[in-house]
Amino acid sequence: MIDFNYTQVINSYLCSQCDVFTVDDFYHYLKSNGIKATKTEIHTLLHSSDLVFPLINNQYVTRAGVFEGRWFSFKPSKEEIEKGQIILGHRCMPFVNPEIPPDEIQVYVNSKIIEKGSATFTMNFALDTFALYGEGYVIPYVVNDKANKEVSLSSVQFSLPTEVTLTSWPLEKIAGEKGIKFGDRILCRVIDWAECIVEMSVLPGSQDEMIISSASIERENWYTDFENGLLQSFDKNGPAGSIEEQLAFLYLEHQEELCIKNCGSSEEFLKHTTKIGFSPYGVETRIWRTGEDVPYIGKWNQSFSSDLLLSEMSITFTPQVIDAYLEDFIWDNLKAKKKRELSELVSVVFPGSLHLNSEERNLLMLNMEKRHDIIEKDYNQFSDFGIAPIRKRMLKLFSNVNELVCDIAGSNVSVSDFPQQELVILSQLFSHVVHLLEDVENLVLREQFPIDDVALSLSGMEETFEDIVYTLKAALESNKYKGFGLVE
Structure with a gap:
């Protein structure tokens, strides 16, 4: 099994390899860097990676290979022209690494990186320029910009400010002596995908709107x-x-x-x-x-079945989720008069509707016992004090979502027989709460974990689950017994 402590080595290849490659090519690269992996494991890794596109004939290409050196452009707004500053928002999408926020993109003009600054823009313009991140993500992307010091995510539930300060780049540095006017475009191309460096220049617009060029x-x-x-x-x-x-x-x-x-x-x-x-x-x-x-x-995805729903979700089910359950288990046992048994936790994490046989359940129990012992040895109850309550809420929501997913997956009811939007929301809730658990288990960032903002987001997710759970359970029950009749 691939040791994901080697993430840096793997990402180095996937962020810089611009030629089409095969599983064999990647296998030899990993081997040369001391990483042992089977070709089946590599195949799984490549198909689950957001950095890679599978091609025909068992070939692959990275995002770097697709997007580095490719032209794209955008037209600065009147507001930006007047201020002499541009913001990037979604404008470099999908050419840059989607994991890199727009305020960390580096702008390259005339063979050098130009210095970024900050400027205040109307909130309406900011929301429009981040719109392709999608509803639910636009406002977090805007207010989490490093230049924004005034507006917090937790404050915008009441009202949005009319203006916001964002990371920006000076148009005079991009345009040079020729300058730039409204109607001109910024022509771009990524010249280093791994470092998120985007070369920019001005492409003049038509001087006369009556002339078709x-x-x-x-x-x-x-x-x-x-x-x-x-x-x-x-x-x-x-x-x-x-x-x-x-x-x-x-x-x-x-x-x-x-x-x-x-x-x-x-x-x-x-x-x-x-x-x-x-x-x-x-x-x-x-x-x-x-x-x-x-x-x-x-x-x-017409052939998509209910059991595939489970396998799709299991790709998202990461080791950090298990760690969160174990830390919560240790926290509870330190405070409780009656200690919980680890076997109880296994039943919570892996619901009965998964239909695991005794051998599989025993193996899971053994692995969780080993991981429990490792975590317990270094566990610090005092440093966990502020995180434990919010983590418990996350785990409760995850357990509820996970149980419903497992019930649907094990029902043999066609996915197309369920309400489509509710099923979409269930899938999204599963993914979102996993990401929250991964963030809370990132020990490096734990001291800066935004508990108030996460609590606000979590409240919305809990309400959303309550909105869909009865509809999906009703669909599950009505379809489970469809076709059955009384014997006369």
């Missing part, structure tokens, strides 16, 4: 290609994991048509088209056909 004709054709490509991608890839991933699939499959100098931008396209727009997808947002709901089951 060859560039404007080419850009109009670009919008048509973009629209047709997205419509095709909806059928092939569905709503994907995010808007960012939808765009990544689009550019992967249509590089030659879309990555040209006279290109448009995703944000301009959405103002340009009437066929595609933002659409709710559970508690998130996707771009989809105008007037259509985004389904959980479609042409891209």
Whole structure:
């Protein structure tokens, strides 16, 4: 089994390898760096990585290989032109690493990195410029910008301020002596994907709106290609994991048509088209056909079954989740008069509807005992004091969500027979609470863990689960007995 302590070595390859490669290529790279792994494990790793796209003939390409050196552009707003500063928001999506927030992108002009600063913008403009992160993520991305010192995430539940300070880059440094005016574009390309370095220059707009230039004709054709490509991608890839991933699939499959100098931008396209727009997808947002709901089951996954739902979720079920359960178990036992048995915890983490045999359950018990002993040896009740209550709430929600997922997965009821939006929300809640548990188990960042902000987010997730649980359970019961009749 791959030791994920070698994450840095693995990511180094996946963030810098620009040529198409195979499992054998990656196997030899890992071996040369002292990492033992079977080819089956490598195959699983590559298919679960957000940094890699599988191709035909068992080949793979990294995001770095797809996006490094490819052209894209955006048009600065009047507000930015007037202030002489630009913000990036979603504008480099999907060309840069999706794990890197926009305030950490490095802008490269005339062979050097230009210094970033900060400027105050209207909140409406900021929200528009981060919109492709999707509903539920836009405001956190805006207020978590390093330049923002005034607005906290917990404060915006009451009202949004009219302005916000964001990381920005000076237009005079990008434009140089020629300057920049409203209507001009910023032409970009990533020159170092691993370091998130984006080269920028000014592409002058047409001086006379009455004159139709060859560039404007080419850009109009670009919008048509973009629209047709997205419509095709909806059928092939569905709503994907995010808007960012939808765009990544689009550019992967249509590089030659879309990555040209006279290109448009995703944000301009959405103002340009009437066929595609933002659409709710559970508690998130996707771009989809105008007037259509985004389904959980479609042409891209018609063979998806209830047991595959469980395997899809299990990919997200990480060791940090088990660690969180064990720390909560240790915390409770230190305070309790009657100690809990570890076997009780195994039943909570792995519900009965999973139908594990005794051998499998015993193996899980053995592994959890070993991990428990390791954690207990270094456990510090005092440092855990502030985290324990919020972690317990997370685990309660996770247990409820996990149990419902397991009930659905083990029911043999077709996924298409469940309410689609509620099923989407259940999947998203599972993923979101896992990410919260991973964050709370990051010991390096624990002292800075934003308990108040997380508590606010968690309250919303708990309410959302209450909104969907009875609908899904009712669908589960009604479909489970469909087709049964009384014997006369």
